Amino acid sequence: MKYALRLLTSLVSIASIPAAAAPHSGMNPMVEQVAALSGAMPTGVTVAPNGRIFLNYPQWGDHPRFAVGELKDGHVVPYPDEILNIPDTLTPDGHFLSVQSVVADGANRLWVLDTGAPGFSSPVAGGTKLVAIDMGTNKVVQTIVLGPDVVLPTTYLNDVRFDLRQGKSGVAYITDSSIKGPGGLIVVDLASGHSLRRLSGHSSTMPDRGFVPRIDGQPLMLRPRGAAPGLWRVASDGIALSPDGATLYYCALSSRHFYAVPTALLRDPHATDEMIAAEVRDLGPKAPSDGLAEDDRGAIYAGDYEHGSIRKFVDGRWTTIAHDPRILWPDTLSIGPDGYLYFTANQLYRQPVFHEGKDLRRQPYTLLRIKIDAGPVVLH
Template sequence: MILKSKLLLAATAVASLSACAMTREAAQPVIEQVATFDGAMPTGVTVAPNGRIFINFPQWGDNAPFTVAELVDGKAVPYPDAATNRPDPADPARHFISVQSVVADGADRLWVLDTAAPNFSQPQAGGAKLVAIDLSTNRVVKTIVLPPSVVLPTTYLNDVRFDLRQGAEGVAYITDSSNAGVGGIIVVDIATGHAIRRLSGHATTNPEPGFTPTIDGEVLMNRPAGGPATPFAVASDAIGLSADGRMLYYGPLSGRTLHAVPTAMLRDPAVSEEELGRAVRSMGRKGASDGIAEDDKGRVFAGDYENNAIRVFDRGTWSTLVSDPRISWPDTLSIGADGYLYFTANQLHRQPGFHGGQDLRRKPYELLRIKVSGAPVLLTAK
């Protein structure tokens, strides 16, 4: 009887563990496909408050016919028009060159962040810029060309967040994800276009020392055709803003830690770099992320490209929200008013530059979403 009782207890325990595992698996949000892309590889996505979805395609060698698009009936259509998407060396400020990020704000505008650095080249003079498009008219209403004082020869503008409550028209925060120089945060006054560079070369905006990512069972390194392998070292990339606008979140692409810094100190040029650096604090190990997103509940969502996952920071703790092979390099994340978290899965790590010139990407690339029941942080004017 004792033996039978022990066997029964063991079987019950195994069944209980299996049920718990099934419950955890079932609790993962369902991944839904929003759109697919058979041409150039996308990076950025943003969902406007009215539900319109915009995508961008940087000029990284795929010869994208346009670098900014709107999804119309599931298809990418050049936005605001084809002409604006054609680079013009004689007029770099009025034409897109190579766009890395698109972000919709709370004032019915789409902001376009143009690196002016196709194939990660040195930014073209007068081409690195922020462009605002009125979504009600689909016309450009503001262009801010960023000066050489903040756009260095090694700069690669990556992502941006906006707080429209600060100053006359608001402020923008931009990450510099240089893979050849120093990282940093660029702070732009939208009304005047005045820009300052903060935390330039700081330990938290530069690649984490000793960072060695592993994806698909292989260490990710730069492996050009016919050239030596070198470490994958990319600076500050992911960026987010707290629900009250008081803290800016950021982290290097080559790293697993999320950092936070007070925005009031970032905006104040009287605050020294040393003082600003001391104010930075860690928000823990989020995993290796390309993009992050924030919601009105104070949560921060982050891609985890090493583990094909989306993670969430909630009430001081990081946890994995969903993990699936389909999440092949989650790039940019965006929360829609519909309570979904949208993200691109673009297989970035399978590009030829990481595999001796061999392109291992398998089309189509995907725009996916999961239900998170949060709302976007849209810090609009007072």
């Protein structure tokens, strides 16, 4: 059965508008608007080594016209074509069903992380996958379908990082940000497609107990129309990789902590979860965030969705590097070759599910950036 679509246009206007003066001292560098995004709400963004910018739109109820798009000539257009972007569950491995993340690697490929779970439903068999698109030819060159050994009925794939130096063709590290079951990390061998599920349900991949964020002075909770409020519990979400590829950083969205674990253990098929858990380091506390990013100097970046800020982690300490009233839920972060940190601000917390059925989002959404004078981690 085909998942119905409404044709919504994602018009984009390009601008470089410096932010107004930050309301508190020390809130620099200046925030610049890259694009105003109308239509469906975006989540992911990636800036390729050649500067091309890609965004994605999950099936969360806005019925986006396409799942993956490229920012091109003032508009976001379907990428790599319209056919692949039609979510057809009859051929789930050949179409995007609900894309949560896009990441460009150092081999001129755009990787698309498809949750296979429109509307946070149970994943469609054969639809949970990694898809590689050659950015030179704009053609799909590899599709890795993730099986039930790593994809649970409650799994919701969120973000991904790559190290192309490992094994024959590299490995991918993926977060499972389940809202109904255990969080976890998934390690994928890109040559064979063989996958391992790691730290499933471990405290580091699960939401903090009793966690309730506050935005604009109000607690953020699930508030469906006509029902009592409930906790919003989202598991492992943000992910980042150290410049040498030896350490993976990750955090649950519903948490004030983030963690580090050796990647060698994650990849080792003989390592048990108990062995891996013994090497997990709690690097918290931190402000709750959605996405993470890493630069080639070893710094980690995170959004602070409670306070509309971007924060930087160096030498065990978080500092706020940008604060702006336009940073309305910083979602995915990506560092470009131009020394800027790019991120989507998509007003996620204004969705109807948090406001008794009222949609408080105000378009356009925005793609923003700040100058960090560092480059991305590209392991190839």
